[in-house]
Structures are given as structure tokens and as C-alpha cells.
Amino acid sequence: MKRHVGIWLMVVALFSCSKEEQAFDDSQKTYTATPVSTSDIFPMEFGAPNLPKDNPFTEEGIYLGRMLFYDPILSLDSSVSCASCHQQQYAFAEPLDRSFGIYGLRTSRSAMPLFNLAYSQKFFWDARVSSLRQLVFEPIVAHNEMAMSLARLEERLKRNKKYIEYFNKAFNEEPNLYDMSLAMEQFLLSMVSKDSRFNRFFPGDNVEELNASELRGAFIFNGLVNFDANGNTKGADCFHCHGGEMAQQQNPAMGGIANNGLDASPNDLGVGGVTNRDQDMGVFKAPSLLNIALTAPYMHDGRFKTLEEVVDHYSDNVHYENPTIHPQMAAHGGIQLNLSDQQKTDLIAYLRSMTDSTFIQNPKYANPF
Ligand code: HEC
Ligand code: HEC
Missing domain, CATH: 1.10.760.10 (Cytochrome c-like domain)
Incomplete structure (x- = not known):
């Protein structure tokens, strides 16, 4: 069973029951995602990271995670993406003491840079989260970051042509929040900085x-x-x-x-x-x-x-x-x-x-x- 119990998964379950009308075509469920070997992502000198066993990297999974990371539709008014506060030119931090989320609201701490997360066991300044697939839901629902409801987000993804295509390619599934979190976990884990x-x-x-x-x-x-x-x-x-x-x-x-x-x-x-x-x-x-x-x-x-x-x-x-x-x-x-x-x-x-x-x-x- 890939589905564990958790608030966000209960939401997923709830919504997969209510039949949303969407254009998902079952005959497309034949796509095989292209595996990516961990040795192509992580440098030998860093050693083997402690990776989640149930979320193998695929090209399509990483790409889907990257799309989601950069997509403002993850926020209520489609104005804020993860990349609003985590900008590549600043090693995915940003030059502010506290970030601005939706409606100009401020975060209480400074945005953290994102790289080599596969080698970290604890996330956020206060180390409160230990899994990236769980972490991604925090900024999405935080009232001062993206202020999104998970139900509304799933509905948006299910209606979106490019997500219908990429959830199928990455997971052979229609868009859903659980696979969304896996794809984002893959992208976040794949960010490696090693060339200084x-x-x-x-x-x-x-x-x-x-x-x-x-x-x-x-x-x-x-x-x-x-x-x-x-x-x-x-x-x-x-x-x-x-x-x-x-x-x-x-x-x-x-x-x-x-x-x-x-x-x-x-x-x-x-x-x-x-x-x-x-x-x-x-x-x-x-x-x-x-x-x-x-x-x-x-x-x-x-x-x-x-x-x-x-x-x-x-x-x-x-x-x-x-x-x-x-x-x-x-x-x-x-x-x-x-x-x-x-x-x-x-x-x-x-x-x-x-x-x-x-x-x-x-x-x-x-x-x-
Ligand atoms: C006892 C552990 C410890 C030692 C020793 C230590 N640091 Fe730190 N360092 C931390 C912690 C913890 C933080 C984050 C603190 C916070 O934000 O409240 C930090 C933050 C930093 C930051 C800011 C990082 C960021 O992303 O904002 C820099 C730069 C830094 N340390 C440099 C140094 C240097 C240079 C030394 C040696 C002079 C040093 N540290 C010694 C634990 C340590
Ligand atoms: C409004 C600004 C903002 C947005 C939007 C945002 N973040 Fe963050 N991010 C932060 C701040 C601030 C922190 C530090 C929070 C804390 O420690 O309490 C953080 C911390 C993190 C960390 C922890 C890094 C570490 O080394 O522990 C990860 C991972 C992360 N964010 C990923 C994401 C993802 C994925 C998204 C999109 C779903 C996202 N963030 C959206 C501001 C933001």
C-alpha cells in the first residue's frame, strides 16, 4: 500500500470518491516513466543519501515536481509559487529577512536555500518536519504563504491539461495530491550543489x-x-x-x-x-x-x-x-x-x-x- 494515513491523504481519499468530471482517458495508462539512477544525481564524494524507498526517481516525476514548484496555481489567487520565495539565482533562498506570501503577508522567518536536501534529516529552521513529501503541504496551506485549500488544489490540477498529461506520464494516475507530493519530493531531492x-x-x-x-x-x-x-x-x-x-x-x-x-x-x-x-x-x-x-x-x-x-x-x-x-x-x-x-x-x-x-x-x- 503506498497510501499511508495522514490528514492530507484523507483529503485525497475523500476527493477521489466524489466523481469529478475530467477528461482523463484510461487508455493513456500505458506510459512507462524513465527511471533515473541515483548515481546520475548524487556525487560519489557526498556518499549515498538516505532516500525514501517508495519514491524512485523518474525523469517525468522530477519534471512534474519542477512544474509544480514553479506554478502559482498552487496558491489561492494564483499569485505565489514555491519559486516566489525560493529563487534559483539566490540558491533558492531570497534576499529578504522575511518573505512575502499571498496578499503581501509576511512569513515569520527567512526563506531557506534549497539544495542537497537529500542529505538532511530535518527540515525548517526549527527542524519540525522530517519528510519532504509532508513538508510541501505546509506552505501550500499556510495562510501567509499560499493560503490554498487542498480540495480546491486537487480540483484545479485535475482540470489542467498539462497536469493530466504529466501525472499520467510520471505515475499513470490522474492528478491527485498524494502523487503531487511525491513528484515535488523527487524534484526537491534532486537539487544538488557540488561545484564550488x-x-x-x-x-x-x-x-x-x-x-x-x-x-x-x-x-x-x-x-x-x-x-x-x-x-x-x-x-x-x-x-x-x-x-x-x-x-x-x-x-x-x-x-x-x-x-x-x-x-x-x-x-x-x-x-x-x-x-x-x-x-x-x-x-x-x-x-x-x-x-x-x-x-x-x-x-x-x-x-x-x-x-x-x-x-x-x-x-x-x-x-x-x-x-x-x-x-x-x-x-x-x-x-x-x-x-x-x-x-x-x-x-x-x-x-x-x-x-x-x-x-x-x-x-x-x-x-x-
Ligand atoms: C555550535 C554550532 C555552530 C558553530 C560552532 C558555528 N555555527 Fe554557524 N550556525 C549554527 C546555527 C544553529 C545556525 C543557524 C542559527 C539561527 O538561524 O538561529 C548557524 C548559522 C550560520 C550562518 C548563517 C546561515 C544562513 O543560511 O543564514 C553562517 C554564515 C554561519 N553560521 C557561519 C559560521 C561560522 C563562520 C562559524 C565559525 C566561526 C560558525 N558558523 C560556527 C551553528 C553553528
Ligand atoms: C511565502 C514564501 C514561501 C513560499 C511560497 C514557500 N516557501 Fe519554503 N520556506 C519559506 C520559509 C520562510 C522557510 C523557513 C520556514 C521555517 O523555518 O519555519 C521555508 C523553508 C522551506 C524548506 C526547508 C529547507 C530546509 O533546509 O530545511 C523547504 C524544503 C521548502 N521551504 C520548500 C518549499 C516548497 C516546496 C514550496 C512550495 C510548495 C515552498 N517552500 C513555498 C518560504 C516560502
Whole structure:
């Protein structure tokens, strides 16, 4: 059985009972979708991602997901698509502290970049969702994003010629919300960013990819905090939370989440707002730093406009007094890193080497319409 129980599936079931008049022709149910091998999507150096077993990639499935991602008919007044807030030129984030959804309403957090999601176990800043096929329904129904009713959406898709064709090609089905979520899951999982100079350099094999400043930045990023007699450190220990070839913490036990000391007491509770546990207050998903030069402003609330401001935070303004600060940062003993101007410049140069300009131009992820 591919259908599990869930609110959205109950809606699906409800609507497949009421016979909508549509032009679906049963004789078309002969199309075989073209399988796409995972080795054609994911680079060897990233390792094998943990993929859903019941949603194999097909060319048609990925393409259908891409159409849906770019289609404003997923919103009530057909004005907002996923791509309104997730724009390819900004690595699928957008340059706003909070996004605008339908009717000019604002989101409460900054839109996140979308790539290498196949290697992430938890989604959203507060890590509240662990499956992409489930996630896609959140922005669709959110009153301040797309404000769509699922019933109305299914009806719209069922009447739409191009969706009748592509749901048939991808799933041998008439348009329905469950297969919609699978197609979008396929597209989201297929978004891979791997071609930055940082990726060619990592884990240090091709030193010639980086210039002298970037290379010094690499040592600061990957060095442990260790104060000398003058109170200076050679390392800033960024790698514990943003390490590896995806510049993202991959420790599944941690779920890739942490409190990085932004506030003494946070307004937005982050993971704590979901779990209500003391130890999760002010804890957020530690994002990948790939493409970080493209995704300003920074942090869940977009409080930092530049990478300079981000590095000033980690160097000079960490709130060590916050009770849930990550142990790796608590281990600095409450002392600010006080990076020199040169160290800050080098660290930022290294972060800028993580930009993948082929990803933001790759036609596979571009608007298909
Ligand atoms: C109105 C702007 C807006 C729209 C429209 C929108 N998003 Fe988002 N997206 C956001 C914001 C803001 C966040 C962070 C939300 C949070 O953490 O609570 C986010 C987060 C995400 C994430 C989590 C990424 C991660 O690394 O955890 C995914 C995946 C995503 N969106 C996909 C989509 C898809 C698919 C659609 C269309 C169905 C969509 N979004 C529509 C603004 C938007
Ligand atoms: C203890 C874990 C941890 C360490 C160590 C850490 N970070 Fe972070 N980083 C996070 C978390 C968590 C966030 C998201 C916080 C939020 O938005 O509330 C973040 C966010 C960021 C962002 C913004 C990402 C975005 O998409 O908005 C940048 C840039 C960044 N960190 C760079 C660094 C650098 C540079 C270092 C080393 C000086 C570093 N981080 C050390 C956990 C960490």
C-alpha cells in the first residue's frame, strides 16, 4: 500500500470518491516513466543519501515536481509559487529577512536555500518536519504563504491539461495530491550543489583551488579554538556545526541543530517551540554554508545583512550566558574569540569560495514554463 494515513491523504481519499468530471482517458495508462539512477544525481564524494524507498526517481516525476514548484496555481489567487520565495539565482533562498506570501503577508522567518536536501534529516529552521513529501503541504496551506485549500488544489490540477498529461506520464494516475507530493519530493531531492571551488578543494586535496587568504580561512574554519598568551585563537571551530563536503553538520544524533549563541534569551524558541523541552529553547537547524555568499540576510530571522556581521557575531558577540548554547561553544569558556581583522577577512574569503555558480544556472532546476 503506498497510501499511508495522514490528514492530507484523507483529503485525497475523500476527493477521489466524489466523481469529478475530467477528461482523463484510461487508455493513456500505458506510459512507462524513465527511471533515473541515483548515481546520475548524487556525487560519489557526498556518499549515498538516505532516500525514501517508495519514491524512485523518474525523469517525468522530477519534471512534474519542477512544474509544480514553479506554478502559482498552487496558491489561492494564483499569485505565489514555491519559486516566489525560493529563487534559483539566490540558491533558492531570497534576499529578504522575511518573505512575502499571498496578499503581501509576511512569513515569520527567512526563506531557506534549497539544495542537497537529500542529505538532511530535518527540515525548517526549527527542524519540525522530517519528510519532504509532508513538508510541501505546509506552505501550500499556510495562510501567509499560499493560503490554498487542498480540495480546491486537487480540483484545479485535475482540470489542467498539462497536469493530466504529466501525472499520467510520471505515475499513470490522474492528478491527485498524494502523487503531487511525491513528484515535488523527487524534484526537491534532486537539487544538488557540488561545484564550488570549496568542493574541489575539500578535504584539502587540491590546495591550488584556493588563494592564500582563502587557505588561511580554511585553517581558521577547521581549527579548534585554542587561546594563546595574548588571548588570541588560531581556530574558530566552525567545522563542528558546518563541517564536511556539504559544509553542514551531519551528525544524525544531533539532528544538525544547535544554539549558536545569537541571543541571551531568544524571542523565537526554534526547536523548543515545537518540542517544548528546556534544552531545545533557541536551538535552530545549522544550515549548510554552501552558496552562503548568495543567501543574505543570515540566520532564521535574517538579522545579519552581511557575512562580516555574521563573523563579528561568532568572533565578538556570542551570548555564552544562554543556557542552551551548544557544548562545543560553551567549551570556549565564555571567552570571545576576538579574531583579528585579517582572520575575519580570511574566514570570509573561505566562505565565499563555497559559491557554486553552476548550480544557480543549471537548467535542470530552472522554470520549465
Ligand atoms: C511565502 C514564501 C514561501 C513560499 C511560497 C514557500 N516557501 Fe519554503 N520556506 C519559506 C520559509 C520562510 C522557510 C523557513 C520556514 C521555517 O523555518 O519555519 C521555508 C523553508 C522551506 C524548506 C526547508 C529547507 C530546509 O533546509 O530545511 C523547504 C524544503 C521548502 N521551504 C520548500 C518549499 C516548497 C516546496 C514550496 C512550495 C510548495 C515552498 N517552500 C513555498 C518560504 C516560502
Ligand atoms: C555550535 C554550532 C555552530 C558553530 C560552532 C558555528 N555555527 Fe554557524 N550556525 C549554527 C546555527 C544553529 C545556525 C543557524 C542559527 C539561527 O538561524 O538561529 C548557524 C548559522 C550560520 C550562518 C548563517 C546561515 C544562513 O543560511 O543564514 C553562517 C554564515 C554561519 N553560521 C557561519 C559560521 C561560522 C563562520 C562559524 C565559525 C566561526 C560558525 N558558523 C560556527 C551553528 C553553528
